[in-house]
Amino acid sequence: MDLEKLFNVEDTFATATRVKKKRLKRLRGPDSPLCTTLYPMICMMRIFGLAPYGYCEDRLVPYNYYLSFSLISASLYTYIIYVVYVRFNGLTRDKPLLGSTETVKVVREAVFSNYFVALFDIIHTITYRQRFVRIWNILQDFDENVRQLGYPGSEKNTKIWAWAIVAFHTLIWTLVNRMGMYAFGEKWIYNFSYMLIYLATFVSVYKFVGMVLLLGQRFKHLNSIAERNIPPRIVDNEAASILGIKTIENLHNDLMIAGEELALLYSWCLIFWLGNLSIHTVSNIFFIIDWLMPQAWENVTWSLIFCLNIWLVAFVSQLIALNFSCDYASTAVCKVAGQPTSMLFPALTVLARR
Numbered sequence: 169m170d171l172e173k174l175f176n177v178e179d180t181f182a183t184a185t186r187v188k189k190k191r192l193k194r195l196r197g198p199d200s201p202l203c204t205t206l207y208p209m210i211c212m213m214r215i216f217g218l219a220p221y222g223y224c225e226d227r228l229v230p231y232n233y234y235l236s237f238s239l240i241s242a243s244l245y246t247y248i249i250y251v252v253y254v255r256f257n258g259l260t261r262d263k264p265l266l267g268s269t270e271t272v273k274v275v276r277e278a279v280f281s282n283y284f285v286a287l288f289d290i291i292h293t294i295t296y297r298q299r300f301v302r303i304w305n306i307l308q309d310f311d312e313n314v315r316q317l318g319y320p321g322s323e324k325n326t327k328i329w330a331w332a333i334v335a336f337h338t339l340i341w342t343l344v345n346r347m348g349m350y351a352f353g354e355k356w357i358y359n360f361s362y363m364l365i366y367l368a369t370f371v372s373v374y375k376f377v378g379m380v381l382l383l384g385q386r387f388k389h390l391n392s393i394a395e396r397n398i399p400p401r402i403v404d405n406e407a408a409s410i411l412g413i414k415t416i417e418n419l420h421n422d423l424m425i426a427g428e429e430l431a432l433l434y435s436w437c438l439i440f441w442l443g444n445l446s447i448h449t450v451s452n453i454f455f456i457i458d459w460l461m462p463q464a465w466e467n468v469t470w471s472l473i474f475c476l477n478i479w480l481v482a483f484v485s486q487l488i489a490l491n492f493s494c495d496y497a498s499t500a501v502c503k504v505a506g507q508p509t510s511m512l513f514p515a516l517t518v519l520a521r522r
Contacts, residue, residue: 197226
């Protein structure tokens with residue numbers, strides 16, 4: 169009986185096919201290399217109410233259960249900003265903690281800038297959940313298609329980028345928290361609560377940055393596939409290509425759709441992020457100069473200066489990340505098929521030029 173099973177070619181082939189399909193399926197959805205690599209970051213976004221998505225089999229779909237995180241985050245930010253507003257307007261203390269100019273700065277930035285952007289990000293995420301999951305699924309399908317064609321991508325660079333960003337900003341925001349407590353004599357809970365809204369906008373920015381970098385990675389991978397399959401001397405002879413020009417064009421068009429969707433989805437968000445980060449950057453530079461210039465060195469409050477400098481690094485790093493990610497994706501698009509960037513990806517090209 170065992171020998172019959174051993175030499176039963178049809179049954180053996182059917183079993184091998186089922187095992188192969190099962191193995192391939194495990195590389196999609198929540199078990200895909202991309203998802204497992206970014207899982208800690210996805211959990212962080214979910215906590216801040218910026219990832220109300222879940223997997224249904226191997227497809228990312230809007231998930232109503234995670235909307236509770238978004239609603240809790242919006243309510244918490246509203247309560248925190250109310251406490252900050254009350255504190256800096258002197259309703260619960262005998263004398264101002266800062267001067268009148270500093271009070272106006274804090275109220276304007278916290279209430280009318282950063283809080284507004286954080287709340288807008290949550291509303292935007294909830295409203296356009298379907299469009300975001302469509303973009304993610306396009307990237308996932310691209311990974312699966314190139315893997316089936318024998319050109320699997322590597323998520324090594326993705327992991328390096330992700331953990332480098334987490335490590336760097338963990339250090340930055342820890343310093344912001346500790347120096348803020350020391351410079352202003354605040355308790356940890358109040359200082360961390362105030363900083364929480366800034367962390368929310370930071371996570372929003374890097375959610376977009378991450379998606380753009382992932383898109384740029386895939387354009388770069390597609391470019392390497394095209395270079396191996398379409399030598400310049402036979403570029404017009406489709407039959408001479410291993411994959412065929414048509415296959416590469418289809419993969420390219422899928423990524424183009426994802427890029428255009430991503431640029432349209434985040435157009436207003438980019439305006440708010442750039443405005444918010446620019447306001448904070450300029451105001452921090454102004455107060456650093458203002459507190460340094462007229463005073464003798466021995467009268468300078470170095471703890472305040474150092475605290476503002478750490479805040480400045482946090483804001484400038486986000487501006488750099490936005491510019492770098494858009495430029496990286498646009499450059500990767502430019503190399504695919506050797507065509508100008510403006511013809512292939514006009515939306516992200518404009519963002520990179522900003």
